[in-house]
Amino acid sequence: MPKSASRTPAAPTPASPNPAAKSNKPTKPQPDSQPQPTPPYHRDAIFHHHGPFSPSFMTEAIRTLVRTLPLDPDEPQAWQDRRAHAALLGLAALHPRDEIEVMIGVQALAAYHAASACWRIGMNLRRPHGESTRHITTAASAARTFDAMLRALERRQVKPLAVPIGRPAPRIWTPDDENPSATMDHMLDRCLATRNRDAANDLTEPPIAWTEHDLAAAREFLERERIEQENEGLDIANTEGILPGGGMIVMEDPTPQQAAYLARRVGLGYRREFEANRLKGIHQLPKIRPIRPGDLIP
Known part of the structure; x- marks a missing residue:
């Protein structure tokens, strides 16, 4: 009987390291590649003196909004101040990103207060009549306007602005930026300078001098016509x-x-x-x- 040869298993050869091989382990992101957290931005910053918008623009926007509020002369001043402060909080809650969105927010809040005032006038009567039903209809129309303005603002805020994405950063506004009269005077000087330059370069004929005979002839022609x-x-x-x-x-x-x-x-x-x-x-x-x-x- 032939002698069987003994077979010993070969030892596994270590795999040569391949630097090009991909590892299944997740790579640890570098500190520089991690997105930096957005710093907290207080929504009331739009009203600050050095906020993202011009102080003169925000002053006019606040004045426009407050003038639309329904004011009752018989109520205490504290109630009127509370209503105005609530309106400003509502404007800040809309998170406007530029001046256009501030104007949309002011219109939306004006429609809300108009609806509220008409609801009060139309509902605070014992029995409805022609006037009360008219105020109720107007309140419903103003409420729909408020909803339409909010939808318009939401549609606009879905799209990024032309500026970098995110809330606008605060700015340091100069005294000239806070003085609308100085700005308008500067624009007027620019327009006058342009007009004077164009007038100097414009080679036109001298103005026509109308005599009394010419005026009489013109009146006669107009009367005949x-x-x-x-x-x-x-x-x-x-x-x-x-x-x-x-x-x-x-x-x-x-x-x-x-x-x-x-x-x-x-x-x-x-x-x-x-x-x-x-x-x-x-x-x-x-x-x-x-x-x-x-x-x-x-």
Whole structure:
């Protein structure tokens, strides 16, 4: 019987280190690559003197918002101050990122206070009537406006601004930034300088000097053009009885040309009367007056 050869298992050879092989262990991020935590930003910073927005802009925005608040003269001053402070807290809660979002927030809060005031007027009555139901309808409309303004602000805040993402950083505002009058004076000086420079470079003809004869001719031309427009479509050449001033006396049996002319003069008279009343603040139509034979139609 042949002798079986003994087999001994070969010792495992150590694997050569491969620097290119990927390790399954998660790599520890470097300290520099970790995102830095955003520093806390107080939402009331928009009202600070050195906040992200110009002090003059925020002062005007606050003034506009406070002027929309419903104020009751009979309530204590502390209640009015509390309402104004609550409105400012509501504006800060919207987290506006630029001046446009501040204006949207002011409009939204104005609509909210309008709805609240109309709810109070429409609901604080024992039995509803025409006035109360009208105020309730107005309150519902203002409430829908408030919701629409909030949705518009939310849609805008979803998109990043053109500036880096995040809340705007505080700024150091100079005294010129806090003085709107100085800013407007500076802009006025710039506009005047540009206009003067353009006027110096503009080679135009000298201004026209109107003489009394030229003014009289212009008035005569305008008067003739007005009469032609008033008599457009009428047969003036075959219309008898026209007075020098353009008027006519109503006859017993006018011809078709005279009837058309009288109707045109009556309509022009009512139009002139309506325009004169509008200058006096009266917007009602003139009363139609009867016309009798012998009346003078100017």
